[in-house]
Amino acid sequence: MFADYSMSELGAIFAMQGFAGLILFSVFVLMALGLAIIFGQMGVINMAHGEFMILGAYVTYLVSNFFAAYLPGLFSAYFFLAMILAFIASGALGLFIEWSMIRHLYKRPLDTLLATWGLSLILQQIYRSVFGAREVGVSIPDWMMGSMPVTDLIEIPINGIFVMVLAVGISLAVYVMMFRSGWGKQVRAINQNRVMAGAVGINTEWTDRLTFGIGCGVAGVAGSAFTMIGSTGPTAGQLYIVDTFLVVVFGGAASLLGTIASAFSISQAQSIMEFFLSGSMAKVLTLLIIVGILMIRPQGLFAMKLRK
Amino acid sequence: MTDETSKKPNTGVSRRAMLAGGTALTASLFLPKQLKAADYPTSEVNTTGLAVTDDTVTIGILHSITGTMAISETGSVQAEKLAIEQINAQGGILGRKIEYIQEDGGSDWPTFAEKAKKLLVNDKVASVMGCWTSASRKAVLPVFEQYNGFLYYPTFYEGLEQSPNVIYTGQEATQQIIAGLDWVAKEKGAKSFYLLGSDYIWPRTSNKIARKHIENYLDGAKVVGEEYYPLGHTQFNSVINKIRLKKPDVIYAIVVGGSNVAFYKQLKAAGIDMTKESPIVLTISVTEDEIRGIGGENIEGAYACMKYFQSLTNDNNQEFVKSFKEMWGDDMVIGDVTQAAYLGPWLWKAAVEKAGSFDVDKVRAATPGIELTSAPEGYVKVHDNHHLWSKTRVGLAKADGQYDVVFETADLVEPDPFPEGYQ
Numbered sequence: 001m002f003a004d005y006s007m008s009e010l011g012a013i014f015a016m017q018g019f020a021g022l023i024l025f026s027v028f029v030l031m032a033l034g035l036a037i038i039f040g041q042m043g044v045i046n047m048a049h050g051e052f053m054i055l056g057a058y059v060t061y062l063v064s065n066f067f068a069a070y071l072p073g074l075f076s077a078y079f080f081l082a083m084i085l086a087f088i089a090s091g092a093l094g095l096f097i098e099w100s101m102i103r104h105l106y107k108r109p110l111d112t113l114l115a116t117w118g119l120s121l122i123l124q125q126i127y128r129s130v131f132g133a134r135e136v137g138v139s140i141p142d143w144m145m146g147s148m149p150v151t152d153l154i155e156i157p158i159n160g161i162f163v164m165v166l167a168v169g170i171s172l173a174v175y176v177m178m179f180r181s182g183w184g185k186q187v188r189a190i191n192q193n194r195v196m197a198g199a200v201g202i203n204t205e206w207t208d209r210l211t212f213g214i215g216c217g218v219a220g221v222a223g224s225a226f227t228m229i230g231s232t233g234p235t236a237g238q239l240y241i242v243d244t245f246l247v248v249v250f251g252g253a254a255s256l257l258g259t260i261a262s263a264f265s266i267s268q269a270q271s272i273m274e275f276f277l278s279g280s281m282a283k284v285l286t287l288l289i290i291v292g293i294l295m296i297r298p299q300g301l302f303a304m305k306l307r308k
Numbered sequence: 309m310t311d312e313t314s315k316k317p318n319t320g321v322s323r324r325a326m327l328a329g330g331t332a333l334t335a336s337l338f339l340p341k342q343l344k345a346a347d348y349p350t351s352e353v354n355t356t357g358l359a360v361t362d363d364t365v366t367i368g369i370l371h372s373i374t375g376t377m378a379i380s381e382t383g384s385v386q387a388e389k390l391a392i393e394q395i396n397a398q399g400g401i402l403g404r405k406i407e408y409i410q411e412d413g414g415s416d417w418p419t420f421a422e423k424a425k426k427l428l429v430n431d432k433v434a435s436v437m438g439c440w441t442s443a444s445r446k447a448v449l450p451v452f453e454q455y456n457g458f459l460y461y462p463t464f465y466e467g468l469e470q471s472p473n474v475i476y477t478g479q480e481a482t483q484q485i486i487a488g489l490d491w492v493a494k495e496k497g498a499k500s501f502y503l504l505g506s507d508y509i510w511p512r513t514s515n516k517i518a519r520k521h522i523e524n525y526l527d528g529a530k531v532v533g534e535e536y537y538p539l540g541h542t543q544f545n546s547v548i549n550k551i552r553l554k555k556p557d558v559i560y561a562i563v564v565g566g567s568n569v570a571f572y573k574q575l576k577a578a579g580i581d582m583t584k585e586s587p588i589v590l591t592i593s594v595t596e597d598e599i600r601g602i603g604g605e606n607i608e609g610a611y612a613c614m615k616y617f618q619s620l621t622n623d624n625n626q627e628f629v630k631s632f633k634e635m636w637g638d639d640m641v642i643g644d645v646t647q648a649a650y651l652g653p654w655l656w657k658a659a660v661e662k663a664g665s666f667d668v669d670k671v672r673a674a675t676p677g678i679e680l681t682s683a684p685e686g687y688v689k690v691h692d693n694h695h696l697w698s699k700t701r702v703g704l705a706k707a708d709g710q711y712d713v714v715f716e717t718a719d720l721v722e723p724d725p726f727p728e729g730y731q
Contacts, residue, residue, distance in 0.1 A: 017546065017549050125374070147578055157574070229542065230566065230569060235375070235379075
């Protein structure tokens with residue numbers, strides 16, 4: 001396969017392929033962080049995660065249209081505002097959903113699966129009614145769409161760098177919130193023992209709502225970022241949901257570090273295999289390996305130590 | 309392959325005038341003659357108990373208006389309703405207005421079969437305009453054959469099928485693929501091809517035909533890579549790197565759905581400027597409809613090969629685009645399949661009038677040889693194998709989401725659903 005190529009060409013291709021793996025890793029991290037908070041910390045199986053992401057994407061679409069129509073001079077910077085608004089919109093919807101639906105189901109975690117699945121169908125239909133069944137085209141500012149030539153052979157996509165920076169930024173923010181703030185401590189306390197946490201004076205109801213809201217908000221930001229690399233349509237959220245759960249479950253549901261480790265290993269495995277095999281085969285092998293590891297280690301890569 | 313002898317697309321009146329019920333009737337679309345229902349007693353034109361009354365005839369529309377496929381199928385529904393409205397405005401079929409019952413396949417193949425059965429058994433519809441994916445067509449096929457229904461199927465597809473109960477108004481694979489490959493080899497001097505597709509039957513079969521054609525019929529051309537990605541795959545950076553490594557002259561892409569958007573956006577982000585044509589991107593799966601989701605600026609410079617583009621300048625098409633936008637809004641775009649769906653009701657009308665009957669068996673017998681001179685794509689004719697003779701065109705994608713037609717076959721291309729030497 002490589003006999004016809006010079007060393008420098010091969011080096012360039014492997015460098016770019018390594019970078020492709022890192023982009024995939026960032027995409028997985030962005031997809032999974034929101035769910036890791038909601039599923040990992042709260043135990044809510046949020047099947048509507050993809051729809052919260054797509055809400056962020058639609059917000060980006062609206063903001064881009066607004067800027068194109070009224071503030072064309074600032075169009076190149078609209079994306080940052082769009083991400084903030086996406087966080088607010090998805091977060092607000094998350095708060096509302098928690099209040100109206102999820103809070104009644106904390107004692108029945110499996111039912112959250114059905115309820116949020118229903119929610120995902122409702123949201124899809126709302127998107128379809130509001131924005132139409134067709135995908136919408138989100139115009140991305142030019143500076144984000146090109147590639148950056150590093151050498152003659154190596155070109156790095158700018159949106160890839162953007163996604164990577166964003167993934168690192170959000171991961172750090174979530175880390176600080178979970179492990180360095182009072183709220184994070186409360187979340188973890190509730191996660192370990194809800195009744196006891198309530199007994200020592202933690203407002204479990206409000207903490208739950210906020211956690212769910214933040215998880216959804218992070219999903220919204222991810223959706224907003226994905227308008228650069230993927231499609232925005234009523235059912236586009238379904239494209240991400242399987243991979244998202246895969247990453248979170250494989251990493252060990254309750255561990256944020258696990259989510260990141262799992263995103264890294266899955267993305268690297270997939271991107272390396274994609275390079276040497278066909279796309280479908282790479283996917284099959286990745287899934288097989290994950291299934292195999294989960295059979296041996298059902299709790300995932302990183303499990304929280306709990307007294308059983 | 310391109311030897312059809314339809315040299316006179318503009319004969320005003322078809323010579324296939326025939327006698328029916330003692331009345332001479334011409335099956336021509338140019339002279340919409342007001343046929344009176346009274347001349348065609350219901351008992352004579354409907355001997356099999358279809359939903360035909362003295363002044364109406366009911367047909368079915370069966371597409372997904374919910375679920376993933378709704379994105380694609382909406383345009384077909386709109387085109388079919390437009391055609392029905394126009395036919396009714398001209399006086400209907402055999403003096404009867406067309407009414408339709410619309411069912412939702414819900415992007416779910418068993419649902420399609422169920423709804424098809426409902427339309428045929430309960431509603432007794434005289435024909436059905438419907439289906440989009442091959443999977444949905446395969447699901448309804450046994451139902452149509454069992455209950456002797458008549459389906460007009462609009463999508464370009466992989467071929468390898470010919471049912472007595474289906475008229476395929478889109479192109480089968482060889483019609484769509486071969487002319488495009490010949491063009492890119494001749495005009496652009498392309499020698500090496502990278503075949504890429506979503507992983508299901510249509511891209512795989514199409515690429516199989518493309519590979520055979522490249523290897524056996526194009527001088528010195530070769531396939532340097534062939535690859536499939538699962539439906540809904542959203543990360544194409546690895547394959548883009550592989551394409552860089554192989555340096556093909558042409559990326560032959562049959563990616564569909566949400567993957568399409570991801571593929572073209574990432575191709576552009578990776579610094580592959582399609583307007584520079586190095587490599588050339590040639591696709592058979594991106595119509596104007598899909599470009600709306602991809603964004604014109606992300607696919608500018610790619611070539612698409614199909615039979616219809618909205619930008620065709622003939623009078624039929626100008627008229628069609630205008631009526632379509634009047635009915636469904638100015639921001640609508642019309643893709644290949646939408647146009648093919650529009651042909652369905654017209655082809656059926658022509659066949660019914662030629663047969664002088666709504667009976668499925670008589671309509672089927674009358675169908676081969678039916679010509680439409682008023683089709684937006686230009687003249688088409690039904691082949692004995694239930695597919696259409698049609699021209700194939702190559703379009704160059706522009707930033708505004710439309711195609712410039714850069715090539716069209718001189719003659720109609722014969723449909724060949726079971727191509728020898730390509731299996």
